[in-house]
Amino acid sequence: MSASEQRQGVNQAGRESAAAKPRWKILLVRPESVTFVLLILATIVASHLSPFFADLGFILESSTYYIEFAIVALVLTLVIIAGEIDLSPAAMMALTACIFGTVLKAGAPVPLAMAASLVSGLALGAFNGFFVTVLRLPSIIVTIGTLILYRGLAQVLAGDKSIGSFPSWFVGIDYRMVGIVPVPVIIFVLASIALGLFLGITIYGRQIYQIGTSEMAAIHAGIRVRRIKMGLFLASGLVSSIAGLMTASRLGSVRYDLASGGELTMVLIVMLGGTYIFGGRGSILGTFLATWLLVIIATGMTVANIAINAQLTVMGLLLIVSIVATNWIYARSQR
Amino acid sequence: MSTPGTGPLVAARGISKSFGGVEVLRNVDLDLAVGEIHALLGENGAGKSTFAKILAGVHRPTQGTISLAGSPVEIGSPIDAQRLGITLIHQEPLSFPDLSVAENLVIGQAGGSPLKRVRWSELAENGKRLMSLLGVAIDVRQPMRGLSIADQQMVEIARALASDSRLIIMDEPTAALTPKEVETLFVIARRLRAEGRTIVFISHRLEEVRAICDRVTIFRDGEKIETAPTASLSDADIIRRMIGRPLGEFIHRGTSHVGAVALSVSGLTLPGRFENISFDVRKGEIVGLGGLVGAGRTDVARAIFGVAPAASGSIAVNGKPVAIREPTDAIANGIAFVPEDRAIAGIFRTLSVESNITAAVPDRIAPHGLIRRAAEKAIGLEQVRKLRIRLASLRQPIGELSGGNQQKAILARWLLSEPEILILDEPTRGIDIGVKAEFYEMIGDLAAAGRAILLISSELPELLALSNRILVMCEGRLTAEIPRAEATQEAIMQAAVPRSGVHSHSAGAAA
Ligand SMILES: Nc1ncnc2c1ncn2[C@@H]1O[C@H](COP(=O)(O)OP(=O)(O)OP(=O)(O)O)[C@@H](O)[C@H]1O
Ligand SMILES: [Mg+2]
Numbered sequence: 001m002s003a004s005e006q007r008q009g010v011n012q013a014g015r016e017s018a019a020a021k022p023r024w025k026i027l028l029v030r031p032e033s034v035t036f037v038l039l040i041l042a043t044i045v046a047s048h049l050s051p052f053f054a055d056l057g058f059i060l061e062s063s064t065y066y067i068e069f070a071i072v073a074l075v076l077t078l079v080i081i082a083g084e085i086d087l088s089p090a091a092m093m094a095l096t097a098c099i100f101g102t103v104l105k106a107g108a109p110v111p112l113a114m115a116a117s118l119v120s121g122l123a124l125g126a127f128n129g130f131f132v133t134v135l136r137l138p139s140i141i142v143t144i145g146t147l148i149l150y151r152g153l154a155q156v157l158a159g160d161k162s163i164g165s166f167p168s169w170f171v172g173i174d175y176r177m178v179g180i181v182p183v184p185v186i187i188f189v190l191a192s193i194a195l196g197l198f199l200g201i202t203i204y205g206r207q208i209y210q211i212g213t214s215e216m217a218a219i220h221a222g223i224r225v226r227r228i229k230m231g232l233f234l235a236s237g238l239v240s241s242i243a244g245l246m247t248a249s250r251l252g253s254v255r256y257d258l259a260s261g262g263e264l265t266m267v268l269i270v271m272l273g274g275t276y277i278f279g280g281r282g283s284i285l286g287t288f289l290a291t292w293l294l295v296i297i298a299t300g301m302t303v304a305n306i307a308i309n310a311q312l313t314v315m316g317l318l319l320i321v322s323i324v325a326t327n328w329i330y331a332r333s334q335r
Numbered sequence: 336m337s338t339p340g341t342g343p344l345v346a347a348r349g350i351s352k353s354f355g356g357v358e359v360l361r362n363v364d365l366d367l368a369v370g371e372i373h374a375l376l377g378e379n380g381a382g383k384s385t386f387a388k389i390l391a392g393v394h395r396p397t398q399g400t401i402s403l404a405g406s407p408v409e410i411g412s413p414i415d416a417q418r419l420g421i422t423l424i425h426q427e428p429l430s431f432p433d434l435s436v437a438e439n440l441v442i443g444q445a446g447g448s449p450l451k452r453v454r455w456s457e458l459a460e461n462g463k464r465l466m467s468l469l470g471v472a473i474d475v476r477q478p479m480r481g482l483s484i485a486d487q488q489m490v491e492i493a494r495a496l497a498s499d500s501r502l503i504i505m506d507e508p509t510a511a512l513t514p515k516e517v518e519t520l521f522v523i524a525r526r527l528r529a530e531g532r533t534i535v536f537i538s539h540r541l542e543e544v545r546a547i548c549d550r551v552t553i554f555r556d557g558e559k560i561e562t563a564p565t566a567s568l569s570d571a572d573i574i575r576r577m578i579g580r581p582l583g584e585f586i587h588r589g590t591s592h593v594g595a596v597a598l599s600v601s602g603l604t605l606p607g608r609f610e611n612i613s614f615d616v617r618k619g620e621i622v623g624l625g626g627l628v629g630a631g632r633t634d635v636a637r638a639i640f641g642v643a644p645a646a647s648g649s650i651a652v653n654g655k656p657v658a659i660r661e662p663t664d665a666i667a668n669g670i671a672f673v674p675e676d677r678a679i680a681g682i683f684r685t686l687s688v689e690s691n692i693t694a695a696v697p698d699r700i701a702p703h704g705l706i707r708r709a710a711e712k713a714i715g716l717e718q719v720r721k722l723r724i725r726l727a728s729l730r731q732p733i734g735e736l737s738g739g740n741q742q743k744a745i746l747a748r749w750l751l752s753e754p755e756i757l758i759l760d761e762p763t764r765g766i767d768i769g770v771k772a773e774f775y776e777m778i779g780d781l782a783a784a785g786r787a788i789l790l791i792s793s794e795l796p797e798l799l800a801l802s803n804r805i806l807v808m809c810e811g812r813l814t815a816e817i818p819r820a821e822a823t824q825e826a827i828m829q830a831a832v833p834r835s836g837v838h839s840h841s842a843g844a845a846a
Contacts, residue, residue, distance in 0.1 A: 201705055201706055202701070202704050202705055202706065203697045203700070203701035203704055203705075203706055204704070206690060206697075206701075206706060207697070209683075209686060209690075210683050210686065210690070210694060213683040213684065213685055213686055214679070214682070214683050214684065216679050216680050217679070217680055217681055217682060217683055217694075218683075218694075219642070219661070219662055219680075220640075220642065220662060220672065220674055220680045220681065221694040221695045221748070222662055222663050222665075222666035222695055223694070224663055280683075280685055280686075281685065
């Protein structure tokens with residue numbers, strides 16, 4: 001035994017000291033590195049296109065539209081890392097916001113209407129989660145179904161007209177500032193920190209990565225896979241209703257087509273942040289950076305008078321560039 | 336097909352390979368002769384698979400040259416290797432789980448235009464022929480998903496046979512096979528050798544190497560130590576060259592005190608898999624479960640652990656009936672399970688070694704939900720030392736470890752969880768001789784500490800050395816219970832082989 005002890009020591013020392021990968025290489029293969037580089041490039045280009053860009057306040061003000069989607073994208077990041085997807089959040093935003101509007105119109109006070117919206121968000125998330133975790137259906141199919149269903153329900157509930165005339169204290173969350181920072185941005189930053197910590201240093205965050213890397217291995221390791229996934233779908237519903245309320249406040253009214261098409265923006269943000277669409281890799285930091293990348297490009301192009309359809313093209317190209325770059329770097333690191 | 340002259344088929348010179356600055360092969364020279372079976376031996380992480388993968392075009396050497404039949408070649412990809420007539424049977428069977436066995440058999444074969452129709456019936460016919468050649472009863476139309484490790488291994492072997500290669504590299508093909516399948520494989524290997532093909536055979540079982548290999552090459556720490564005719568080296572010589580020290584013999588001390596029944600299953604049935612399985616495992620007892628590949632041993636273990644619960648029958652833990660619908664139920668009852676299929680059910684390939692090791696003990700690394708990095712690192716280091724896991728860093732993705740070292744990490748995961756009842760399914764698959772002895776020691780200690788252990792193993796010496804009692808399964812039924820005193824390899828095989836095949840032990844090969 002003593003001989004073997006000794007040998008272990010030698011082996012251990014020999015191997016541990018054999019320099020692992022250099023630090024810069026590890027940094028380079030981190031999923032959000034490409035996003036970070038793109039963000040810097042975009043900032044440089046945009047500030048050349050327009051002097052407005054020197055003004056941080058301007059960028060922050062114009063970010064509030066994207067921020068609502070970005071807040072949901074934070075939770076979506078967790079869902080995707082866990083190997084699932086949720087395409088229904090934009091529809092959940094609309095439905096829960098319409099529920100808010102309807103309850104308010106029926107004469108209830110704002111806090112009650114907000115509570116109704118949040119509870120219904122949880123219920124919609126639970127509905128998704130039920131199909132995925134209990135009936136074990138693929139989440140992409142389930143949430144494409146509920147994306148249509150929820151949007152339809154919103155239309156049934158609210159009709160084609162918008163519901164408005166909210167109390168004035170509720171309206172205009174995007175104009176409330178702390179210093180030069182609009183309240184939605186503050187919410188986004190706080191949510192990013194909270195979820196980043198949740199994913200990075202709690203055991204649940206760890207298990208989310210494990211589930212997304214190999215669900216089979218996670219099940220065998222005794223990780224409560226279904227419970228965690230259910231939790232993620234609940235969180236997705238809840239955050240969608242919060243984002244829906246923020247949109248309602250910003251617009252001052254709600255209609256069934258609120259946030260329409262938003263699911264693509266959310267998925268775009270998550271993927272642009274380097275999160276691997278099939279699960280197991282990704283980060284909140286990436287999603288955070290990708291949000292600002294999107295904001296800067298969108299506002300940059302608007303300021304430079306580039307048409308909306310051209311903007312979409314640029315976003316699409318950007319996504320492809322970032323995916324190709326991430327994969328290339330990753331593959332290079334493997335050989 | 337045959338090579339002119341008498342030169343070696345493969346001449347590798349000065350092969351070195353580094354991964355991210357860590358050199359795992361250093362200046363290896365190796366000749367492989369035409370028509371020989373050549374063993375590669377070495378501890379876990381010595382570089383055997385890496386060398387095999389270089390020959391097969393999976394990795395490119397950092398330095399060195401390879402010539403094939405006298406002319407230098409560049410093996411840039413597995414497709415190149417295929418074209419040159421080199422086939423690798425991977426240590427971890429790589430397959431397309433959703434395709435059928437027959438389709439998997441022809442994957443990677445060159446030829447045919449992309450638009451040519453696939454003749455499905457021909458494909459299935461061919462598949463069937465290959466499988467019967469190997470004497471295994473696998474329906475070639477079923478998908479790969481759900482095949483046992485041994486069956487996947489047999490499909491890999493069949494695929495290599497179908498490819499008509501002049502160099503076939505088998506990376507631990509026998510690790511999950513029982514003596515019967517191994518014998519069939521050897522019959523085929525000898526025939527291939529007679530046809531003038533060259534076979535590289537990697538295994539941790541010396542008796543297998545003795546049985547078929549003409550020459551052996553021993554690796555240690557990425558260096559080639561020696562190439563010699565098998566007969567010229569004794570086992571002790573080989574082991575000394577492999578691990579640089581003599582090996583302590585494992586002696587079962589049999590000191591553990593056998594207590595009350597910890598795990599009791601009765602009438603467990605899953606139609607098509609196993610039927611009416613009843614047995615007890617007592618505290619402090621190691622119960623072996625033997626049988627041929629496909630006898631249903633893994634299915635029983637998976638049922639007890641709740642991965643694929645039985646349709647009927649009951650399970651009791653410490654005398655109390657329990658309902659186990661999924662693994663978390665089993666774990667809540669103090670049951671742990673080391674699955675045979677580490678690539679799919681064991682490792683988190685892209686995650687760090689430490690998070691793999693601690694995956695089953697969240698409470699120990701995160702007492703209040705927050706991960707304590709220091710605690711995690713300490714636990715990881717302790718296990719790395721205990722099981723001699725060879726790695727560059729604890730933060731390294733586990734997929735970068737050698738097969739045997741991955742297996743050690745998974746074992747460490749479950750040893751850490753200190754289960755009351757431990758089910759081990761081929762726990763030493765791919766583990767080298769040196770560590771095996773220590774692992775046996777640990778299992779013995781666990782039993783001595785009053786844990787109940789159910790050990791599934793295809794390695795008869797392992798079953799015999801460790802078990803207090805050996806159960807044998809055959810075609811989904813328990814056919815024997817052999818007490819330690821009466822247990823012999825013959826007795827186990829007698830009960831393991833189906834009645835119809837009892838008379839000729841080479842029935843499989845002849846079929
Ligand atoms: N892709 C990779 N990246 C980094 N290191 C690697 C990679 N592949 C192998 N290694 C390292 O190379 C060394 C040799 O590994 P290899 O798989 O060749 O060992 P082996 O002799 O086949 O061992 P085993 O008996 O366990 O299968 C190991 O230390 C392993 O960690
Ligand atoms: Mg290997």
